[in-house]
Amino acid sequence: MAPSTGPSRPGHTLAIVELVVRGAELDEVRPLQLAVLRPNGPLPGDRLPPADALHVAALRDGSVIGAATLVPEAWPGHGVVRQPSWRLRSMVVAEAERGSGVGRAVLDRAVELAVSRGVGSLWAEARSSALGFYQRSGWTVDGDEWIKAGIGPHRYIHRYLGSP
Numbered sequence: 001m002a003p004s005t006g007p008s009r010p011g012h013t014l015a016i017v018e019l020v021v022r023g024a025e026l027d028e029v030r031p032l033q034l035a036v037l038r039p040n041g042p043l044p045g046d047r048l049p050p051a052d053a054l055h056v057a058a059l060r061d062g063s064v065i066g067a068a069t070l071v072p073e074a075w076p077g078h079g080v081v082r083q084p085s086w087r088l089r090s091m092v093v094a095e096a097e098r099g100s101g102v103g104r105a106v107l108d109r110a111v112e113l114a115v116s117r118g119v120g121s122l123w124a125e126a127r128s129s130a131l132g133f134y135q136r137s138g139w140t141v142d143g144d145e146w147i148k149a150g151i152g153p154h155r156y157i158h159r160y161l162g163s164p
């Protein structure tokens with residue numbers, strides 16, 4: 001008799017755990033954001049998001065594996081962006097979960113949330129190492145690279161929301 005294969009093999013279970021991406025509270029997203037972005041502790045000038053910030057979490061099996069925060073904060077750069085402009089902060093995916101679309105799912109949900117609040121454009125201080133991630137989702141890089149103290153090279157990015 002041929003050996004059985006795949007998930008029906010006795011003693012083996014195929015676990016497909018659905019990814020849930022939803023609005024969240026600060027205390028749900030903060031631990032992952034700090035673990036990924038501040039592994040050596042906070043930096044001078046770090047501050048908590050304001051009370052009216054919005055948060056997005058991606059959860060698998062109840063654990064937060066991705067997160068982002070939206071803050072009502074005006075675009076600090078030159079040129080015109082569609083108003084009101086909000087800032088995307090602390091976009092993270094747990095290291096073991098990267099490269100499988102979790103980041104894009106969180107970013108898409110953040111954009112949906114912003115659109116639902118009437119936000120005209122989003123901007124961020126993006127790590128240069130992550131620029132391609134944002135560009136693949138339609139974000140525009142603006143200005144020269146600069147060094148954020150204690151972290152490294154950054155560029156400003158923004159994205160218009162809605163139809164041009």
Ligand SMILES: CC(C)(COP(=O)(O)OP(=O)(O)OC[C@H]1O[C@@H](n2cnc3c(N)ncnc32)[C@H](O)[C@@H]1OP(=O)(O)O)[C@@H](O)C(=O)NCCC(=O)NCCS
Pocket residue numbers: 036090091092093094097098099100101102103104105125126127129130131132133134136
């Ligand atoms: C940047 C980050 C959020 C991306 O999350 P992710 O779940 O790995 O991204 P996804 O799998 O959804 O990738 C979506 C697309 O972006 C691309 N991409 C992802 N990370 C990238 C990177 N660092 N550079 C260039 N492209 C990238 C993917 O290849 C994919 O492209 P595709 O359209 O060809 O499929 C994640 O790597 C991370 O948390 N990094 C550490 C923290 C960080 O730098 N955050 C950003 C702060 S500005």
